[in-house]
Amino acid sequence: MTAKNKKMLMFLLPLVVFGLLIVxxxxxxxxxxxxxxxxxxxxxxxxxxLPLLSDLNRTMTNxxxxxTPFILNVWGSWCPSCVIEHPFLMELSGQGVPMVGIxxxxxxxxxxxxxxxxxxxxxxxxxxxxxxxxxxxxxxxxPESFVVNEKGVxxxxxxxxxxxxxxxxxxxxxxxxxxxxxxxxxxxSELCQ
Numbered sequence: 243m244t245a246k247n248k249k250m251l252m253f254l255l256p257l258v259v260f261g262l263l264i265v266x267x268x269x270x271x272x273x274x275x276x277x278x279x280x281x282x283x284x285x286x287x288x289x290x291x292l293p294l295l296s297d298l299n300r301t302m303t304n305x306x307x308x309x310t311p312f313i314l315n316v317w318g319s320w321c322p323s324c325v326i327e328h329p330f331l332m333e334l335s336g337q338g339v340p341m342v343g344i345x346x347x348x349x350x351x352x353x354x355x356x357x358x359x360x361x362x363x364x365x366x367x368x369x370x371x372x373x374x375x376x377x378x379x380x381x382x383x384x385p386e387s388f389v390v391n392e393k394g395v396x397x398x399x400x401x402x403x404x405x406x407x408x409x410x411x412x413x414x415x416x417x418x419x420x421x422x423x424x425x426x427x428x429x430x431s432e433l434c435q
Contacts, residue, residue: 308342313404319356
């Protein structure tokens with residue numbers, strides 16, 4: 243290989259890598275509302291011991307989770323998609339859908355100001371300042387949500403915003419199945435896929 247070819251290769255290689263990263267990023271943006279299967283599916287939520295956002299002196303654990311099926315929503319005040327999703331979460335809250343918030347990598351004043359401005363749809367939110375709990379969940383970004391049964395088992399993982407479409411087609415049928423005592427766990431899993 244000549245010196246000229248080596249220089250050309252050294253110039254083109256970073257451009258090719260950058261181009262591939264752009265393509266991967268665009269494909270991720272093109273699918274903002276995917277329902278995915280993760281390693282957390284049909285497994286209990288990871289152990290949680292996080293401060294309550296409204297009172298950092300109070301620690302919330304899995305024992306404090308709702309005793310009915312609910313949505314666990316990961317959000318941040320810095321997240322533009324979370325702002326887009328928020329009005330629909332308020333709608334769901336008004337319909338009585340229980341939701342727990344995981345405030346992801348957010349400063350307390352910013353998180354509280356966000357909820358004050360946009361209102362609070364959550365039963366409660368906890369602060370995951372370092373993001374370790376979200377990583378334990380299998381988070382790839384925010385917003386993301388998890389449909390969880392009354393025993394704390396994850397049945398569905400939603401990447402991106404919750405909107406009318408995925409609510410009607412994927413999330414509500416799953417929550418309805420989890421709330422149906424006549425269905426066994428196998429049938430609930432099928433209906434939540």
